């Protein structure tokens with residue numbers, strides 16, 4: 063137990079930084095939290111129908127047993143410092159307990175959020191053992207849960223044999239450390255889980271660069287914490303001179319050095335990501351020049367966006383009962399019932415509290431949404447709280463300045479809801495269409511709506527507007543291109559070019575040809 067000699071090998075923090083910086087194009091997941099990374103990808107490729115929520119599938123179980131056995135051995139070993147940080151995490155971060163603080167809002171909302179965190183954790187490859195909510199006006203500034211509850215949590219963690227606690231929030235680095243001190247296992251937050259999933263799922267070079275940038279942004283203010291808490295934990299693990307190890311974080315100089323390397327790397331990534339923009343712009347410009355209108359499918363993660371794209375275009379895009387199955391948007395062509403061609407783009411799913419680092423990093427991808435002519439906003443009709451999902455999605459659309467784009471709300475998975483539930487949803491969004499990517503129900507209606515909203519070739523109208531209807535003339539200016547304006551005896555004669563889809567209020571004033 064004494065040969066965990068401080069200083070002879072690299073500190074865990076150094077491993078994190080090295081690994082994040084070293085992984086370039088190979089794998090974006092800079093600091094894999096859960097063991098499934100890589101392996102999960104392989105499974106997906108072999109078996110696209112694999113249900114990511116079932117963690118008991120045979121192949122993994124084997125691995126898990128292996129690792130569990132390995133963990134015991136490692137626990138006894140005196141050479142803990144030789145375990146790389148990767149292994150450290152892979153060995154210990156499988157069985158998780160979720161925690162959330164429930165302040166404002168209803169209990170149901172807090173539970174929904176925690177359930178979503180469970181789905182996120184499982185998507186990332188963890189096994190969820192339990193979830194605990196504490197009711198208090200604010201999260202405790204030092205330990206997130208209050209002192210007493212944190213101690214209870216420690217007992218639960220110990221009783222269940224959990225190795226990780228995930229908080230349903232973004233924890234301040236100091237909060238995370240303080241809570242780790244109480245519960246004695248790794249504590250991570252929701253943001254880290256989402257970043258990890260993105261890391262596992264990014265496929266294209268652009269997607270990988272975007273995720274890595276977001277991860278580094280997240281890591282930067284937490285550098286000190288990583289080193290300290292992990293050394294401290296390692297100390298606890300070997301059950302020896304814990305105090306000595308706990309006090310041994312990476313030195314100030316070391317942190318400074320890491321920080322500088324990370325900044326350099328981030329600058330390079332930003333440049334690289336910017337480098338992808340022209341290609342994307344060119345593609346878009348090309349579509350624009352040929353005047354092909356574009357439709358973006360946006361929506362909460364797992365709403366069925368890819369399924370809908372597949373249903374409409376038979377594209378064969380990966381569909382999975384997992385969060386963030388799609389990270390790299392697919393664009394396909396389709397046709398309106400009257401034969402007009404448009405492009406249909408699948409997009410990254412949104413999630414409540416999407417880490418702002420990710421919104422930032424994926425801005426260029428989200429622009430696919432911002433530049434669309436029409437947004438099909440897909441909502442999972444079978445979700446317990448579709449209202450807040452809709453709000454989240456609209457927030458993100460707003461963040462990329464897409465709020466002015468015509469939106470069609472499509473409640474998907476309508477095959478799963480009852481008539482009563484349907485009525486409630488209709489109350490929520492009276493103009494929505496109900497579809498099922500699975501059965502094909504409602505797809506024609508959706509296409510019809512898309513067709514109505516897509517910019518159409520403009521039609522010239524001649525209007526005669528009474529003088530007391532200045533509003534109609536203003537509308538003509540607003541909605542179309544006014545070609546001429548003549549004041550005549552019985553009103554204003556207006557010749558205007560306008561998209562028929564938006565010309566309804568003008569119609570009563572059209573002079574019959």
Ligand SMILES: Nc1nc2c(ncn2[C@@H]2O[C@H](COP(=O)(O)OP(=O)(O)OP(=O)(O)O)[C@@H](O)[C@H]2O)c(=O)[nH]1
Nearest residue numbers: 364365366367368369382383386387388411499500
């Ligand atoms: N019952 C039912 N299930 C559906 C329907 N559409 C999609 N699903 C299921 O919902 C899950 C998610 O579908 P995806 O198409 O991958 O969802 P997504 O919105 O693209 O998800 P991300 O890319 O992860 O954000 C899959 O298990 C689908 O089989 C539907 O109309 N009915």
Ligand SMILES: [Mg+2]
Nearest residue numbers: 367368387388
């Ligand atoms: Mg998808």
